[in-house]
Amino acid sequence: xxxxxxxxxxxxxxxxxxxxxxxxxxxxxxxxxxxxxxxxxxxxxxxxxxxxxxxxxxxxxxxxxxxxxxxxxxxxxxxxxxxxxxxxxxxxxxxxxxxxxxxxxxxxxxxxxxxxxxxxxxxxxxxxxxxxxxxxxxxxxxxxxxxxxxxxxxxxxxxxxxxxxxxxxxxxxxxxxxxxxxxxxxxxxxxxxxxxx
Numbered sequence: 001x002x003x004x005x006x007x008x009x010x011x012x013x014x015x016x017x018x019x020x021x022x023x024x025x026x027x028x029x030x031x032x033x034x035x036x037x038x039x040x041x042x043x044x045x046x047x048x049x050x051x052x053x054x055x056x057x058x059x060x061x062x063x064x065x066x067x068x069x070x071x072x073x074x075x076x077x078x079x080x081x082x083x084x085x086x087x088x089x090x091x092x093x094x095x096x097x098x099x100x101x102x103x104x105x106x107x108x109x110x111x112x113x114x115x116x117x118x119x120x121x122x123x124x125x126x127x128x129x130x131x132x133x134x135x136x137x138x139x140x141x142x143x144x145x146x147x148x149x150x151x152x153x154x155x156x157x158x159x160x161x162x163x164x165x166x167x168x169x170x171x172x173x174x175x176x177x178x179x180x181x182x183x184x185x186x187x188x189x190x191x192x193x194x195x196x197x
Contacts, residue, residue, distance in 0.1 A: 021092035021135025022145035023100060025056045025069055025084030032147035037080030038073070038104050040123045041160035046080030047073045051107050054082040058089040058100040062130045065101055066090070073104075080155075086145040094137025100148060102128040106158065123158045 027036045038047045050072035057065040071084035089098040103113045109124035110116035116124045131150025136143040
């Protein structure tokens with residue numbers, strides 16, 4: 001009897017040790033309060049097809065996120081949405097917090113999210129905040145994958161036309177001031193020449 005009990009205990013411990021937390025990589029799960037369609041910056045055009053990719057990052061802490069999965073966007077009536085299915089978050093035990101972030105990008109602007117973001121082009125990328133969910137998974141009492149509740153119930157939008165940086169604005173202002181000074185000097189020089197005639 002003791003051997004049987006010890007065997008069950010060791011098997012259960014091994015299952016718990018190797019169990020990994022799971023999340024549901026979807027931006028539409030109305031039963032869980034998730035409905036976050038992704039639009040282009042015009043606020044009208046929903047992302048559609050494999051040209052647009054969504055990426056799930058996750059980990060046991062907000063500072064240790066790693067890429068877990070990517071998936072394309074649906075087309076037609078379900079454009080704006082993606083469904084990457086259940087995903088394991090490495091290093092997270094079911095029932096504990098998993099930190100996650102979702103990114104979307106246009107592959108025309110870059111092969112990866114970071115390349116797309118660096119392109120500086122409009123309608124290239126979007127990034128959620130980093131948020132925590134209680135991971136589901138296979139344990140003694142299995143629970144379904146955690147929905148991405150941090151995405152909320154509002155639409156999100158790709159980046160718009162990039163705004164000039166502060167240094168660019170300072171540079172433009174300096175150039176305009178310099179041009180104004182040069183024009184004044186030139187007009188004074190012309191006035192002096194006319195006065196001498």
